[in-house]
Amino acid sequence: MPKSAFVAIAGRPSAGKSTLVNALCGEKVSIVTPVPQTTRNAVRGIVNRSEGQLVLMDTPGFHISDKRLNKRLRDVAVDAFSDADIVIYLIDASRAVGPEEEALAGALAAAATRLVVVINKVDLPGAKVAAARLFVAGRFPAAPILEISALKLQGLDALLAALYERAVEGPAWYPEEYYTDQEPAFRIGEIIREKIMLHTRDEMPHAVYVSYEDSRRASDGSLHASYDLVVERDSQKGILIGKGGSMIKRIREEAEADLAQIFDYPVILKLSVRVDPDWKKDEKRLKDLIF
Ligand SMILES: Nc1nc2c(ncn2[C@@H]2O[C@H](COP(=O)(O)OP(=O)(O)OP(=O)(O)O)[C@@H](O)[C@H]2O)c(=O)[nH]1
Numbered sequence: 001m002p003k004s005a006f007v008a009i010a011g012r013p014s015a016g017k018s019t020l021v022n023a024l025c026g027e028k029v030s031i032v033t034p035v036p037q038t039t040r041n042a043v044r045g046i047v048n049r050s051e052g053q054l055v056l057m058d059t060p061g062f063h064i065s066d067k068r069l070n071k072r073l074r075d076v077a078v079d080a081f082s083d084a085d086i087v088i089y090l091i092d093a094s095r096a097v098g099p100e101e102e103a104l105a106g107a108l109a110a111a112a113t114r115l116v117v118v119i120n121k122v123d124l125p126g127a128k129v130a131a132a133r134l135f136v137a138g139r140f141p142a143a144p145i146l147e148i149s150a151l152k153l154q155g156l157d158a159l160l161a162a163l164y165e166r167a168v169e170g171p172a173w174y175p176e177e178y179y180t181d182q183e184p185a186f187r188i189g190e191i192i193r194e195k196i197m198l199h200t201r202d203e204m205p206h207a208v209y210v211s212y213e214d215s216r217r218a219s220d221g222s223l224h225a226s227y228d229l230v231v232e233r234d235s236q237k238g239i240l241i242g243k244g245g246s247m248i249k250r251i252r253e254e255a256e257a258d259l260a261q262i263f264d265y266p267v268i269l270k271l272s273v274r275v276d277p278d279w280k281k282d283e284k285r286l287k288d289l290i291f
């Protein structure tokens, strides 16, 4: 009888959670940038093997802040840890353990019996693996500790073996050919957001949301999709458009190139920029965007 499990991935911003989901699924499921708090949703990636099905739940990086957006991101992450059968606690060995790690470990106390601790970025020369081990051994003495590099695909077979060992017999939740359950409109919006974050990371990585407007299939099979890039201020609108439209063109072209790898039909984007100074203050909007 095959096994199945929901596996949430917990970690500080930029710990490598989305990189790990993509590495385990072998596909670009979740966007990755060097900017902390890139992921805003509990994005699901699905691993299908002869042992059974793992549904991986990527989560927003756990960050302590009173801002509405951060609170919403934290709620989404904590909900995912609470619901999961197994929780991967991903620790970034390239950074020192600090108050944020302490707070996350505190939030994971309720999941202590379901934890698999994974120390990431061991490929980096300055990786503080011993310090990370000491930290978790003090807090979660019964949890297994594995070492990986999600980027260099090291240690992933041992991690999968540990996850399948903990999964229980049960039905697959998704058809075997699925590696994610995201709707195309959401996925396309995320790829656009990734390009925005990569190219405007110093100016406004968190000021933007990407709003799906509409789409249609052309007779040649291509998908024509319109998105609004919503920013908080006029000055940000200028940055996003760039000189003579150069920035928005670059974002569109790079997103279309990625989408050509993901979908088996061409995706043609129409991007517009608009300003909404209050989008982050609107509780309902945040709930619609961050889930
Ligand atoms: N050297 C190295 N870099 C890594 C590794 N895993 C992830 N990274 C890098 O760390 C950065 C953040 O990776 P993400 O996967 O976006 O991290 P995340 O935890 O999803 O971040 P948030 O969504 O912001 O919480 C990116 O620049 C990755 O390339 C690793 O194993 N080794």
Ligand SMILES: [Mg+2]
Binding pocket: 017, 018, 019, 030, 031, 032, 038, 039, 058, 059, 060, 061
């Ligand atoms: Mg992420």
